Amino acid sequence: MPGHDSSPSPVISSDRVKGTAVFGAEGRQVGTIDHLVIEKASGRIVYAVMSFGGPLGLGRDSYPIPWAALAYDTTVGGYVTSITEEQLRAAPAHPEDWAQDREWEEATHTHYGLPYYWV
Secondary structure, eight states: OTTOOOOSOSOOOHHHHTTOEEEOTTSSEEEEEEEEEEOTTTOOEEEEEEEEOGGGOOSSSEEEEEGGGOEEETTTTEEEOOOOHHHHHHSOOOOTTGGGOHHHHHHHHHHTTOOOTTO
């Protein structure tokens, strides 16, 4: 399974994260992690860009999700999130250069009810 890491290690290489399943609050798979966005200065992961398809049938292929919205669950071998389909549909649309847009970041973190990563 792509991205599945059953190792007992508390760390994981970024190449193992790509393709890891993401499960919604109902326990069904809602997507996979396409890539991570890392803050250069601190080295912290700040977003997981997730690919969605299949059951959600969303119009956009991928969404940058604040990393704080995901938690790894060893029992499912993937990340779990409480983000709902409705939240994704109503998420602030990301501009082409969203990684350089603090207003978009503020709106996104507020939308998901998460603290800003830069504070």
